[in-house]
Amino acid sequence: MSISGPEPAPGPEAPTARATVQRDDERVRVTRWDFEPGTRTGRHVHAYDYVVVPVTGGTIGAYAPDGSVTRSQLVAGESYTRPAGTEHDVVNVGEASLSFVEIELKNA
8 A cells, every 4th residue: 555645754864774685687686675663775766677575564655856755565475566767765664674675677
């Protein structure tokens, strides 16, 4: 479920989530993201189409450049996709740790 609306973006002092690149070759980049509550990816633009596979459930906020935020409830094992060009800062806005695996499709 996604809900969009205004919400203050996290400040630059917000801690960064832990990214672990598991594979990076000519076809895909696979990164596991581990978020403590309040941690973030930092603002970025996706160069490739990608798939997200939640390892654990939780609530994220995706902060867009225009200041809007989309809150989404992640469910372990329920994947979703996004297109190249997506720009955001993803923040764990829930009260528990969460993890997901991001699979970037370099030759899509």
